Amino acid sequence: MIDVADLQGGIVRGYGRRFGFARHLFTRIREPASARMFLSAMAGPVTTEEEWAGHPPTTLNVALSFRALEALGLPAALLDRFPPEFRCGMAHRAERLGDDPRTWDDDLRDLEVLLVVHAQSAQALAEECAGWERALDRGDHGLQLAHVQEAGLLGEQREHFGFTDGFSQPAIEGVAREEIRGQGIPYRRRPLAPVRWRAVKPGEFVLGYVDEDRGLAPAPPAPFHRNATFMVWRKLRQDVAGFRAQIAEQARRLGLGEELVAAKLVGRWRDGSPLVLRPDAPDRELGYDKERANDFRYGNDPLGLRCPRGAHVRRTNPRDALGWEGRLTARHRILRRGMPYGPELPPGAEDDGVDRGLLFVCMQASIARQFEIVQSQWCNDGNAFGLGAQPDPITGPAGGIAAHMIEGAPPQVVSPLRSCVECRGGEYFFVPSIAALRALPGL
């Protein structure tokens, strides 16, 4: 059982749609001793994984980049034992991630301390953040507020391209969503027996617990060794008008419906119903049914005739698409905890130049084994799916031009396909346990 009092909240279980407003406060460390005291004192108000008696108006989380750990003056012997990709920082992993940090927003480089406030209302968010921002502005806590990023859920659980999002998450053993079919790992008790689903071991997402390798994942030394996780934070700007225009253009070119073209890029219809189960038309009831919307595999669709082999959801969670009933995907799951940002662009509207997109946030025990494999091997490249160098049609490398096959008789090709998602910056963070926060002054 996970020590819920020591694990920050919002990791193994998301806060849910009730908390539809968020603000990400990035701060820099100006004076290490004071900053350590401030962060240590956050152990009190930081939200934990403990059950709530009722829903609080707001939640609070804190995360630290390696740059922050260095700026806090932690001993080298401790710092050296963090994983290499975390120590490098996300900008230095750009080649494998398909990023170009030279184009990143200045405010989203070299990030240090991240405070995240989620709230049930805009007013609650403003009140809670005002307190933190006042405290940080005073400057006597050794931290200085550097950048603020707002986020907020859109209607009907959708993201800016119009697709329902956030409902397909790993089932975690002993924690969350175990009973929902399709969220975990498929298996058979005996050859030819029916496929069952089991939850993923918690150690795939939380340090200090048994993982799918039947051991404890490599972890930094105490006090950072348990009830902690690694977070990937990326601001992904979405060109909504461009995406809509491309869909319309390709639909005209291929003589297909726009909804079908969009679904064939993503792998689900906009309402969330999966193509593999509903290849011809959307099924809103299925799409919004948490119990059934993820109960599928790709083993019966090896050629991608229902859901294209290169579709976004098939790449980001291949399930059994790589063969051997999912054994090659089980250790590359991520917990997505992001949220859209920016106002919606009304249907049919011209591009208004407003910054909008997705704050992509995911949690895992190993960034290199989990997020980076998904991004570099499955999204930025298609070889695992028999598609050569073809990138993901939604998240493919920024500025790239790609093509996407819609398998069929005959197949169609969506081409050219310009990437409408661009990373504007981000970082790798460590989300420490409550005990680790408390221990900071003494390290």
Place this chain on the structure above:
Amino acid sequence: MGLTPFVVLAPLRAGEAAAARAAIAALDEPFARVPGTHLARLQVLRPPPRRFRGRTGHYLLLAADHDGPAEPWLAAAARELEPVLAHCAFFPGAADAAEVARWARAREVRVGFSVIGSPGATVKEVGDALALRARLARFAAETAGLDDAALHAAWRAR
């Protein structure tokens, strides 16, 4: 026709490991000039010693998958790799192909078990097939959605 593996493990002359590595670093795509080479590797390695037996020597490992018979391939490879092979003990020089073959065979490591990913084809056949695939893929992308007449015209104009 399948790939032929060839693995040579040759002791380096004493004290010349660093020079061999430097010679490898100075190479300029030599295998591009050895026809029929699919993959090749060169490295200096030193096996870990058995306990209480002292130090081991340095070895040059040359391993390649190539088309056709070994001797012509070896002769061409030796010419290109002579600055590296010159650091190997008893290397006869690249001028005499027969001597090179004898030297290499005496140091050949016999592969006991192989798993090969690709079906057999020569380097040229692979290259031509990849180029054809790229052209067919591009044509498929460019002509998707065209009516019969336009598709036919595009085919004739390719």
Place this chain on the structure above:
Amino acid sequence: MRATPLTVLSPIPWWWALWIRLTWPVARIGNVVVGPLRRLSFIHFARWAVISRWPTDRQTRRDRAAPRSLLFLTSFDGSDIQYIEAFVRVVPWRINGLYFGAKGFPGPRRFGPVARFIDGQSHPVDHFWMAYPEASTTMVAQALELRDAYAAARFDDDDPARFAAQWRAFLTEVQEWLSPSAPASGAQPPGGETPWA
């Protein structure tokens, strides 16, 4: 370059060298051992050899300090994490058949210890070359299948309707081997200029 080379040298006792030499001919027969390994399509090749005697430059004497070893040469597409994971999660008993007796082998069933075992016995490759560096082994296999299908295809150059039907039937047949690229996708395909026909 897509491919990553790996050279692993594992000290083995005499009895294990004898065992794997005896079982290799059996392993080569049929598809039981090789088949699943070949289905791991990101492997270019994987080759194993036993080195019983390490010669020295005093040609008549062998290097007695160097242990009897199992040499593993491989190259693969993708990350080394996925490569090792594939062996551990998909073909562990086959790996056990090769490494059970190797000194320090931790058993085939856990990724962490196997990865450390391989890392501890890897020797960096100083120079690695591929004739087709941007093509994965899957792409090569697909290209060869496509070549054969194209050679067998018949296209009627004179009748647009018949040609279109033939072309679409051909595309339907070969779609799993084709990954269409956009018109301005950059790098030239390998192999230089090749006639269509």
